[in-house]
Amino acid sequence: MSISKKGNFSRRSFIGTTAAFAGGLATPALAQIQVEPEIDSVVKHNISSFRSLDWRPYFSNTRNGAILVDTKSRALHYWSEDRSIYKLYPTSVPMSDELTRLGRTSVIRKVEGPSWAPTPSMKRRNPEWPDFIGPGPDNPMGTHALYLSWTYYRIHGTQDTRKIGRRSSNGCIGLYNEHIAVLFGLAKNGTQVLLI
Known part of the structure; x- marks a missing residue:
């Protein structure tokens, strides 16, 4: 994860790390649910x-x-x-x-x-x-x-x-x-x- 000169995390690295972490945790729960494909994004x-x-x-x-x-x-x-x-x-x-x-x-x-x-x-x-x-x-x-x-x-x-x-x-x-x-x-x- 990269840190800017001011000591803040960069937005891109935060989102990437968070998505990877959350995706790994959420996968088993999502696999149990049937979502109709035509409104999947909703x-x-x-x-x-x-x-x-x-x-x-x-x-x-x-x-x-x-x-x-x-x-x-x-x-x-x-x-x-x-x-x-x-x-x-x-x-x-x-x-x-x-x-x-x-x-x-x-x-x-x-x-x-x-x-x-x-x-x-x-x-x-x-x-x-x-x-x-x-x-x-x-x-x-x-x-x-x-x-x-x-x-x-x-x-x-x-x-x-x-x-x-x-x-x-x-x-x-x-x-x-x-x-x-x-x-x-x-x-x-x-x-x-x-x-x-």
């Missing part, structure tokens, strides 16, 4: 907060598949029924504890190209919002939605990718459109869902 800056999990502490079985949403780490985990497929995705979560619902539910409906209407409480908080938005690029539910047995709660995509990794939703769990499209293909009516 996910990398958040990847250190994610860790792969085992399904057993959360579910008694994986019948119909299992989805775990960890609202603290802002991550969604999916296990297929035969456990041959495991996915880990960054999510947006509700803005406040008052908007967050925790517990067990299940997927009851799948919609490609969902429409959106604000809930009564959303409309009270934001009366200027439109009453309805049909499918398309302006729809806040993105390209796909998994409707849960809880009224008004969904796992869905988002057109606003800035929301992912943040407390930014009005109650739903948001995913990148690329991720919800994959999850939509894997999940089915009856897939177990647990929000913690």
